[in-house]
Amino acid sequence: MGTDTAKASHAAERDTGTSIAWTMLAVILLTSLVVSGSGVILAALAFRTDLENQQLVQLEDYASERGRRNGALFDTVQRAHATTIERFENRIDALSDAEIEAQFNALFPLREDGTRRSRDDLFDGYHDSLGNHHFGVGAYFNPADGWSAADRRRLVSAYQVIDSAGQSLTGLVDNIYFFTFDNELVISAAGREDRLAFYRQDATADFDLNAADFVELVTPELNPARDFVCGELTQLIYVRDGQSLTTGCFTPYDQAGAPVGAFGTTIQLNAYFEAAMADPPPHGENLLIDQFGNLIAHPDLIHDRVTEGLIDAIYARYDLTRIIDTLAAEPESRSTGTLISEDGRWVIAFSRMAGPDWLSISLVDRSILLREVASRMVIILVLGVLGVVLQAILAYTILFRRVVRPLAALTRHFGTARPKPARENPALDDVLNNTNEIGTLARTLEDQRRSSEQTFDQLEARVAERTRELEDANRAKSVFLANMSHEIRTPLNGILGLAQALRTSSKSRRNQEQARMIEESGTTLTQLLNDLLDMSKIEAGKMELALQPTEPVALLENMQTLFEGAAAAKQLTLSLDLDPALPPQLLVDPLRLGQCVSNLVSNAIKFTPAGSVRVRASWKPQATRAGVLEIAVADTGIGIAEDKLQTLFAPFSQADALTSSRFGGTGLGLSIARDLARLMGGDITASSEPGKGSEFILTLAAQATAEAQVRLPDRSPDELAKDPVYASLRDRRILLVEDNFINREVARAFLKPLNVTIVEAENGQAALDTLSQQAFDMVLMDVRMPVMDGLEATRRLRESGADWSEIPVAALTANASEQEADACFDAGMDSFASKPLKPAILFDAMRRACERRPYQPV
Structure with missing residues (x-):
């Protein structure tokens, strides 16, 4: 009797499950045929229109950008x-x-x-x-x-x-x-x-x-x-x-x-003409026409001798006379756009160049564009039909076998007041062993049933665990910053070193200038890296200023040059108003001052859609040579509401969520700028009116220098090699231990004027093996290397008791921290040079190592 009842129950379950599955399958089929089929057709038609419009928009964007580039000069x-x-x-x-x-x-x-x-x-x-x-x-x-x-x-x-x-x-x-x-x-x-x-x-x-x-x-x-x-x-x-x-x-x-x-x-x-004709759009060509309809430039006119016959052939190829007439009918107020030629053959994308009053034109074969649209429409239609068929085929398997039947079993079991263990229910064996989401749900419900009694103890344990993780995260922060410093400074050393070597060895003025620009960019990147590592010092109140004589006028003019491109891109006027009373030089930290001004000017350009940005600098003397430098940055931008001004200088804050989503940014810039200004004995204040613009005023205490200071340029390796101070470094045998090939090339380039013999090793173990086989005068040892790092290699070298155990060792490291320097000296190294290397830094480190540990190879 019980068996019969069970069979009836299972039969009812199958009937119920099958009924639900087929009902849902029928609904999906009907929906697919009526809605999806119609949707595919409508989507294909809309796609055709959108794709053609998108092509025209892309061509217009291309023409606008091409016109901007052509007019940029x-x-x-x-x-x-x-x-x-x-x-x-x-x-x-x-x-x-x-x-x-x-x-x-x-x-x-x-x-x-x-x-x-x-x-x-x-x-x-x-x-x-x-x-x-x-x-x-x-x-x-x-x-x-x-x-x-x-x-x-x-x-x-x-x-x-x-x-x-x-x-x-x-x-x-x-x-x-x-x-x-x-x-x-x-x-x-x-x-x-x-x-x-x-x-x-x-x-x-x-x-x-x-x-x-x-x-x-x-x-x-x-x-x-x-x-x-x-x-x-x-x-x-x-x-x-x-x-x-x-x-x-x-x-x-x-x-x-x-x-x-x-x-x-x-x-x-x-x-200029070659660049203007380069990189045409697919299936098209570029050309230039003046305000009188004359052909100025075409690819065929760039490298061939221009004749009247060649120009006539170009006019005939495109029916250029009618195209020019079509463009002439466009209002001059329309600076860029796309048109279809009268015969429908060409898509004409144009952009007016205000400077020389030319038209930058791109002609694209429209028939090719239409063929591309048609081919994509066919793909859409085929995929749509296949989608309808696949929905019918997959619905039964997914809905009935994978969803309806397993969920019904879970509902019957866990729907009781006190469910028994799931493993004791044979109906859930297959469900519990499934690896899909329903199987995961079944196992999760069973786990929750077993673990409910232990919830409070687990929560308490997790709180303690999270506390330890936070403490570990704080310690990891310092390790991360140190590692990041090393990983970034290592390639920076290669960039700056090779740029210095190229600048000093090249006889080409252009190459020297390019190498100087690379070197200056690398130096700027190094300063930015130092800024990042100093953020924790600002929070801890340990930031120190590097005061040096600085020309305020030159600093601000350089700042204006730096941002002229960004302002011009938005058609903004960027002006600089300098107080004639500004001292020639002030004793300030130029890096921190530049950081503050850059932030204010960058924000002004960013939040000004039209109009101007004005930078005004004035000097307010207060005592002998002392005074207050005031730099005001005013714009005609979107402005800031009065109730939002006080939140601007809070970390990670902007005026409102709309501003953040529209203009981006982290909200850290003004906070850091105000902290730096206050560290320099000043402050940053703001005033604004929505829709009319804002003004930010930076003030800082400064001291005018007694006289102009002349900053000597860095000396080249050739100049340093001739200096008697470094005479003891000439004609030496040096073991260079460095795993980075570029850094080895930098060191070789710097040391070449000393006429030294260099033998290379890529890790500490290789260095020890080489020292046991050859005689050297000194070792240049990188700190972080695979296999064996420089610290361990130096410790083993000093503890070896060999004839070469007292050889001078100069450390080369991308970590510029005091802790790294102490670790080098504790390991037995004699001097310390941080990357990115400069010739004088390397030569001084070698000289100090030799003076500290006199040594004669056996």
């Missing part, structure tokens, strides 16, 4: 002119008449022919009293009525800003110059092969600069609006005859309402 020149004019006007009244007279006669001596021309060393190069290097400048003056005091002041000021602008624009443009309608010219062009010899030496006394064609471009008659203008742009490509293509761009300069002259720059167009 002219924008750079225009911004450079504007910045130079601003600095020129700031400096023109800064010097006294006596200083102007002295500098005018010194810079531009009077020649026998009555002209004044620049000294040769203004081009060849000289160092001023502050150690700054000046070069690449030439000048020619021969006005009809001589030089008034105002003329002299204007020309001396012009030299100063042209000299400064020429240095900063090296590598970007060929030159920058200032000329007047009184036949006066000051030009910076360090890269000119003729070394400006014509203006400095060869030009005769009857040379008239006003006879040049470009002078007319900046006269009030031809340029009444006094706009930035470039000459001879429209037909340049037609006159190409194997010669270098150039054009001049000019910004007229008026003083007191009267035209004086202009600032100008010569632009090389050969490479």
Whole structure:
């Protein structure tokens, strides 16, 4: 009787389960056929439209970016002119008449022919009293009525800003110059092969600069609006005859309402046209057209000799005349966009270039785009049909066998008031042994039943365990920072070392300049790494300042140059207003001061969608040489509500969640900047009005230095090797123990001028083996290495009792902490040099090791 009842029960369960499964399967099938099928068709049609629109958007974005890139050179020149004019006007009244007279006669001596021309060393190069290097400048003056005091002041000021602008624009443009309608010219062009010899030496006394064609471009008659203008742009490509293509761009300069002259720059167009035509969109080509509809550039015109027949063939290939007419019908207010040609063959993506007033155009074959859309639609339809079929096939297995039946068994068992152990229920054997989510659920329910009585004891144990984990995490923090310092400093050593070696060994000025830029970037990265490691010092109140004489004007001008690109990308005006009373040098920590100002300027640009960012610096003296430096950063951005101002300086805080999601950022910058400002004896305050902008004011106590300090540049390995201080290091046999190949190359490059013999080992064990076989004068030992580290190798070396156990050992390590230095000395090392290495640091460490432990190899 019991058996019959059980069978009936199981049969009912199967019927119930099957009924549920088939009901759900029928619903899914019906839904798939009606909803999914219709959805696939609609999705495919929508996908076709979206894909075609997406292609057009991508092409428009491409054209916009291409136009921005093509116009970037002219924008750079225009911004450079504007910045130079601003600095020129700031400096023109800064010097006294006596200083102007002295500098005018010194810079531009009077020649026998009555002209004044620049000294040769203004081009060849000289160092001023502050150690700054000046070069690449030439000048020619021969006005009809001589030089008034105002003329002299204007020309001396012009030299100063042209000299400064020429240095900063090296590598970007060929030159920058200032000329007047009184036949006066000051030009910076360090890269000119003729070394400006014509203006400095060869030009005769009857040379008239006003006879040049470009002078007319900046006269009030031809340029009444006094706009930035470039000459001879429209037909340049037609006159190409194997010669270098150039054009001049000019910004007229008026003083007191009267035209004086202009600032100008010569632009090389050969490479410009090649870059403008490069990287076309798939199945398309790039070209340039001027405002009159003339073809300026096309890939076929770059490397082939231009003829009328070649140009006519290009017009015919694209039916370019009708394309130009289509573009001409577009309003000038539309700066970028996409169009379809009249015959439907071409997709036209265009972007207007404001500087030269050109159109940057990309033509793409529309038929290829449509074929790509159609092929993707077929894939979507096929996948949709397959999806409907797969839903029907998989539904039964997934719903009935894997879901309905196991869940029913679990419900019957664990639904009772006091369920027995699951292992005692044969119906759950298969469920408990399953590895899927339902099996995990069954085992979890059983575990919960068994463990409920032990819950309180386990919670208490977990609290104690979490407390220990937090303590371990705090200890791991220090270990992590130390490891991170080592791992980052090791490749930094290679970067800086090889850059220094390249700078000192290369005879190419360009290579030397590039190596210097790599070295400066690596040094900046090293400083940022030090900042990261110092964060814990700020929290513990142990941060120390590194005060040194610093030029505030140079620091702020460098800051302006650093952020000009970011501001220009958002079409913002970034201006710098300097108090004439600013001391030439202040005793401050330049790294921390720069960190604070960078944070404020970066935030101002970030939160200003349009308008300007203004940086104002002033000096408020309080006592002899002492005073308060005040730097205000004001913007026309989104502003901050009054009730949010107080939370800005709290760590990990921003004005509100919307600001965080829109602009990003961690909210740490202002907190760290205020902490640093207060450490420097000042503070940061903020005022703002929503929708109208904000102003942040940084103040800090500072001391003006008694006189300008000249910072000596780092000496090269060749210079150090000639210094008698390091004579004892020459002609030595050195064992270099370093696992990093690049760091070994750096050490070899630094030590080459000492004429030393270097033998390499990649770990501590290899070093000990080598020392037992060969004689050396000293060992350069890296600290962290595989197999055996430098500390263990040095301990074994000292304990060996061998003839070489007293050899000098200099430690090389990427960990710059005091604890690391103590560990090196405790292991028996004689000196300590931290990475990234510099030649002087390495030479000093070797000298100290040899002096501390005199040794003669056996």
